[in-house]
Structure formats: C-alpha cells, structure tokens
Amino acid sequence: MVRNVKFVEPAKVYRMIKDELDAAYFDVMEKGDLIDRGHLKSFEENLARFVGTKYAVGLNSGYDALHMSLRAAGVGPGDEVIVPAHTFVATASAVVNVGAKPVLVDVGKDFNINVDLIEEALTENTKAIIPVHLSGYMADMPRVMEIANKHNLVIVEDACQSLGSSIENDGSSNKNKKPGIGKVMAGAWGLTGCWSFYPFKILGGYGDGGAITTNDPKVALFARRMRYNGEDRETGEYHGHGFTCLLDNMQAAFLDIKLRYLPGWIIKRKKIAERYRQGLSDLTDLMLPHYDRPGFDHVYQNYTIRSKQGSEFSEYLEKNGVEVLTQFRKPYYKHEALQLEDKGFPETEALSREVCSLPMNVEITDEEVDYVISTVREFYRRK
Numbered sequence: 230m231v232r233n234v235k236f237v238e239p240a241k242v243y244r245m246i247k248d249e250l251d252a253a254y255f256d257v258m259e260k261g262d263l264i265d266r267g268h269l270k271s272f273e274e275n276l277a278r279f280v281g282t283k284y285a286v287g288l289n290s291g292y293d294a295l296h297m298s299l300r301a302a303g304v305g306p307g308d309e310v311i312v313p314a315h316t317f318v319a320t321a322s323a324v325v326n327v328g329a330k331p332v333l334v335d336v337g338k339d340f341n342i343n344v345d346l347i348e349e350a351l352t353e354n355t356k357a358i359i360p361v362h363l364s365g366y367m368a369d370m371p372r373v374m375e376i377a378n379k380h381n382l383v384i385v386e387d388a389c390q391s392l393g394s395s396i397e398n399d400g401s402s403n404k405n406k407k408p409g410i411g412k413v414m415a416g417a418w419g420l421t422g423c424w425s426f427y428p429f430k431i432l433g434g435y436g437d438g439g440a441i442t443t444n445d446p447k448v449a450l451f452a453r454r455m456r457y458n459g460e461d462r463e464t465g466e467y468h469g470h471g472f473t474c475l476l477d478n479m480q481a482a483f484l485d486i487k488l489r490y491l492p493g494w495i496i497k498r499k500k501i502a503e504r505y506r507q508g509l510s511d512l513t514d515l516m517l518p519h520y521d522r523p524g525f526d527h528v529y530q531n532y533t534i535r536s537k538q539g540s541e542f543s544e545y546l547e548k549n550g551v552e553v554l555t556q557f558r559k560p561y562y563k564h565e566a567l568q569l570e571d572k573g574f575p576e577t578e579a580l581s582r583e584v585c586s587l588p589m590n591v592e593i594t595d596e597e598v599d600y601v602i603s604t605v606r607e608f609y610r611r612k
C-alpha cells in the first residue's frame with residue numbers, strides 16, 4: 230500500500246540510466262574535458278536537431294537564456310517587453326536586468342498569455358514579447374506571431390517548461406516562410422527559444438543549466454561569445470563586455486544522454502496525465518489541464534490542476550503523503566521588492582488561489598498515481 234508519493238525522485242531516475250550516466254562521468258573525468266569541449270558541442274547539435282533549429286547554444290541557466298536573448302535582440306533602457314502575469318519570476322527579471330520595463334499581461338484558462346489582451350498593452354516603446362509556454366503546453370504562437378509581425382516586435386520564447394511540445398502551424402501568420410509549416414516545436418518560433426535544464430525540468434541536469442535555440446547565425450555567434458566573457462575562442466578577440474554563463478561540459482554530457490530518452494519519457498507523461506484524467510474528470514470542483522485545441526500538443530512538464538478549495542485541498546494532499554507544488558500562491562508582481570505594477574490580473578489572481586501540481590514524472594509508478602487519485606477523491610468524498 231502506497232502512503233507517500235514524492236513530487237520527483239531524482240535518485241530513482243539516476244538508477245534507471247545509471248550505467249550510461251556513470252560512463253559519461255568517467256569519460257569527462259578521464260579526458261579532463263571540463264569547459265567548452267566535445268560533450269557540449271554534441272549536446273548542442275542534438276538539441277538543435279530535436280527542436281528543429283539551426284543552432285543551440287548551451288548556457289548555465291534558463292534565466293541566462295532569457296537575458297542573453299534580450300541582449301542579442303538589443304533590448305535595453307527605454308524599451309518595454311510584454312510578459313505574462315503568471316510565470317516564474319525569471320521571465321520578468323531578465324527584462325528588468327537589461328534595463329527594460331516588463332509590461333504584464335493576464336493569462337487565460339490554459340495558464341498562458343491571453344493573446345486578446347496583448348495589443349492593448351503595446352506602446353510605441355514596446356520592443357518584444359516573451360510568450361511563456363507553461364507546464365508543457367504552448368502559448369498561442371500563431372496569434373503571437375501575427376501580432377509581432379504586425380507591430381514589428383521581437384519574440385523570445387520562454388520555453389523553459391515545454392521542451393518537446395509543438396503546435397501544428399498552417400503558415401497563415403508566417404513571415405518570410407518562418408517559422409515553417411506543419412508541426413513546429415516550442416523554441417523554433419521566435420528569435421530564440423529559451424531552455425532551462427534545472428534538475429526538475431522535463432530535461433533536467435544535475436545542477437543548473439540552460440540553452441537558447443535559434444535560426445539566426447548572428448544571435449548564435451553573439452551568445453557563443455558573450456557566454457565566454459565576450460571572447461571569440463578562435464581569435465582571442467573580445468567582442469563586448471560579456472558574462473560567464475557557459476553550460477558545463479559535464480552537464481552537457483549528462484543532458485545528451487537524457488535527451489535520447491525524452492521522446493519516450495514524454496509518452497510516459499502523457500499516459501500518466503491520461504490516468505489522472507480518467508480518475509479525476511468527474512470531480513466538478515477541479516479543473517484539469519486537458520485542452521481540446523486541435524494541433525496543440527501537451528507534454529505535461531507539470532500536471533497543474535485548479536481546485537476550488539485552494540490551500541485546503543493542497544494541504545490535505547500534503548498531510549496525506551502526496552507531495553504537491555503550489556506555484557504560485559503569491560504572484561510575482563505582488564512581491565514588493567520587485568517594484569512591479571499590479572494592474573489587477575483577474576485570471577492570474579484566481580488561479581493563484583487554486584493551483585496545485587500533482588506528482589508528474591517518469592519515475593512514478595501506476596500504484597503511486599492511483600494513490601494520488603484516491604487521496605484527491607477522499608478529500609472530495611469528505612466534503
């Protein structure tokens with residue numbers, strides 16, 4: 230009888246692919262290949278191929294990917310950047326840290342930016358939009374691209390939660406044949422796609438990590454130099470005041486292995502989501518993350534439900550041995566020190582009271598998923 234379900238169990242994933250990870254570790258150690266070596270190059274090539282872009286550049290976090298992208302796009306003081314009101318704080322912090330102003334826009338029922346509200350938030354200073362693909366489900370990119378093309382705005386995709394997700398694109402909002410027709414992956418629509426390999430992301434490393442994907446050779450070159458303090462590694466020339474934010478070769482070696490498992494792991498996540506759907510969809514106080522929008526894929530980085538009972542619900546689960554995540558009870562713009570304007574974002578406020586992410590990972594067993602389902606059902610039976 231299961232009585233304790235963890236949100237994630239990294240040691241269990243390690244045991245699943247221990248032989249390969251250990252071999253990668255010894256390979257890196259024995260070669261002494263620590264900084265900017267073959268494992269990084271290999272991972273970058275495989276990541277770019279997976280996303281369907283020409284380039285991938287490994288960085289040391291998702292935050293750095295966002296920051297680097299804005300720098301590459303020339304966003305700076307005096308510029309405004311549209312960001313969703315419901316996201317991880319790093320999306321907005323990257324904007325602030327290049328000296329620009331984040332302009333927040335409320336989200337819709339799918340937790341992603343409400344595209345109907347974007348145009349009224351634009352001003353003559355708007356330079357870019359950062360659509361965030363939250364939890365494994367993409368923002369409405371065909372419409373975001375349409376708005377960007379109309380107003381000549383840069384798109385930086387915060388795809389940190391959606392590696393492997395995609396949208397069927399009919400091409401009607403394309404400009405200069407971009408981003409292509411048919412299935413277009415997250416991270417292949419904008420100037421850049423930003424990735425995080427934080428351990429609990431869908432492709433997680435063993436420490437911090439990140440990357441950008443792009444089709445623009447100038448952006449890739451800029452990021453390659455700036456991640457290494459502005460230095461061109463071949464000529465030794467400094468091309469600007471840069472940063473130290475390179476993806477470690479060791480992390481790249483681990484990520485390259487895990488990337489090969491990702492397609493299979495996404496299938497597993499979809500099966501778990503389906504098990505949750507079957508077990509919970511009759512509970513009318515719950516809103517489940519199953520959307521019937523044709524062509525929009527969901528890879529379930531997170532299985533975030535909304536419960537009308539909010540914290541009472543999430544606390545009951547925690548007390549009964551189900552580890553959950555409640556990101557975020559307090560929206561980031563309500564944290565005083567960040568000095569962001571709270572214009573009142575009704576959907577973000579409502580979902581903040583109700584969100585609860587259930588355990589969703591590749592290491593979970595069916596018995597554990599069933600225990601989560603029965604614990605949720607028990608909460609509602611008692612009500």
Ligand SMILES: *Cc1c(COP(=O)(O)O)cnc(C)c1O
Pocket residue numbers: 289290291292293316317319320361387389390424425426427437438439
């Ligand atoms: C994780 C995450 C980030 C930041 O990634 P780090 O690697 O932790 O810096 C940014 N945006 C979103 C939506 C994320 O989920």
